[in-house]
Amino acid sequence: MNILVTGAAGFIGFHLADRLARDGHRVVGVDNLNDYYSTALKQARWGRLRHLRVETLDIADLPAMESLFARERFTHVVHLAAQAGVRHSVTHPHAYSHSNLTGFLNVLDLCQRYAVEHLLYASSSSVYGRQATLPFRETDPADHPASIYAATKRANEMMAYSYADLHRLPATGMRFFTVYGPWGRPDMAPCLFAGSLLRGEPIEIFNHGRMARDFTYIDDVVESIVRLLPRAPSREGLAPHEIYNIGRGSPVALLDFVETLERTLGIAAIKRFKPMQPGDVERTWADTQKLQATVGYTPTVSLETGIRSFVDWLLDYRGLLLEEVAA
Ligand SMILES: NC(=O)c1ccc[n+]([C@@H]2O[C@H](COP(=O)([O-])OP(=O)(O)OC[C@H]3O[C@@H](n4cnc5c(N)ncnc54)[C@H](O)[C@@H]3O)[C@@H](O)[C@H]2O)c1
Structure with a gap:
């Protein structure tokens, strides 16, 4: 590909x-390396991708994107x-409008015009909003977003x-659930x-700890994407578009998460309990049946194993996270 x-x-x-x-595969990576968080961390990731082609480019810049697609003729x-x-x-x-709306439209339109065989794009568990029914299924309504x-x-x-409907562009949306691991955000x-x-320093625990997240380890996410990549949706008479939850399917209470981190680092946390933050949701929990049925895979890495490799990485590289993490 x-x-x-x-x-x-x-x-x-x-x-x-x-x-x-x-x-x-032949791979081209693009990124505008913006400063939303540590650019040193982004540059360090960039530097480790020497075995593929990388380009600094803004996806909202249509002429630059157009010449990229015209030159490279991507299949995926x-x-x-x-x-x-x-x-x-x-x-x-x-x-959010620049990258997530204008940038996304550029990607969509160019995929259609250059006959890309399959577009996979990142969505998010946050589309489920404050939905009460658990676990979240792809067929659930998702029309009450709690944030922009x-x-x-x-x-x-x-x-x-x-x-997908209008131009028959095969597209797959991936609703990621709280992804974590080495080189994390x-x-x-x-x-x-x-x-x-x-x-x-103290840590802030929102909603007084009454929160749970379906933490999903990075290798499980990558494996799911790799398996979805060759499976372009094609349904006779219907728009070739599918949506999948990419989550572990096993929510972890926030306080249990903190305890795992404390145990792994060997440091006790000073906890400050706070009210719910605007835009946040109490729980996320992925139903993973659709992913399993399509690609025969369900994320499996346990929180203990995942946090261990995250902490090992963090202790080696914390200088890159500058003021966010540097001790
Ligand atoms: N990490 C998670 O838990 C999670 C959960 C749900 C959804 N997602 C989605 O998955 C995707 C990847 O997330 P991530 O955690 O790797 O985030 P990230 O911020 O680490 O990666 C996004 C990258 O996009 C680049 N970027 C932003 N605007 C750009 C633009 N206009 N042009 C070119 N590059 C631009 C940024 O510089 C950044 O390196 C995102 O779409 C995110 O919304 C992530």
Whole structure:
């Protein structure tokens, strides 16, 4: 396959681009290396992708994207570039239209015009909002987003569906559930909590600890994407568009998560209990039956194993996370 990975200097994109190139595919990675979090971390990931082609490029820049597609003639596109972060979207809503709406439309339109065989794109568990029915199923309604981030991700699903229906562009949306692991994001709980523990500072526990997340280890996410890649949706008479939950299917209470981190680091946390944050949801929990039925795989890595490799990485590389984590 001749594959474009957008957001390749990001957490998931870095791991995926690396794996695809090692599997023998031709891979081009693009990223604009923006400063939403430590650019040193993004540069370090970038530097480790020497075995594939990487380009610094903004997906919202249509002429630059057009020349990339015209030159490279990709067969497959995995679109992971986005402005991520639920909480950031409450205070910086405009950051989300550039990458998640304009940028996404560029990717969609170019995939259609250059006859890409399969577009896989990142959606999010946040599209389920504060839904009470658990676990979350792909067939559940997802029309009450609790943040503008979630709204842009749901909009991406609608946009992709319309291209699939109108232009027969085969597209697959992946609703990721709290991905963690080595080279992870400094704005997410594992890095934030571990950083505070290492610095001996208190950690903020929102909703007084009444929270649960379906933490999903990065290698499980990459394996799921690799298996979905050759399976372009094609349904007679229907839009070739599918959506999958990519989650472990086993929610972890926030306080149990903190305890695992404390045990692994050998440091006791100083906890500050806080009210629920605007835009946040109490629980996430993926129903993984559809993924299992299609690709014969369900994420399996346990929290203990995943946190162990995350912590091993963090202790070696914490300098890269600058003020976010550096002890
Ligand atoms: N990590 C998770 O738990 C999680 C959960 C749900 C959904 N997602 C989604 O998965 C995708 C990957 O997430 P991640 O955790 O790797 O995030 P990330 O922020 O580490 O990676 C995204 C990358 O996209 C790049 N980018 C942003 N805007 C761009 C633009 N306009 N042009 C080019 N590059 C741009 C960023 O520089 C970054 O390197 C995102 O779409 C995110 O919304 C992630």
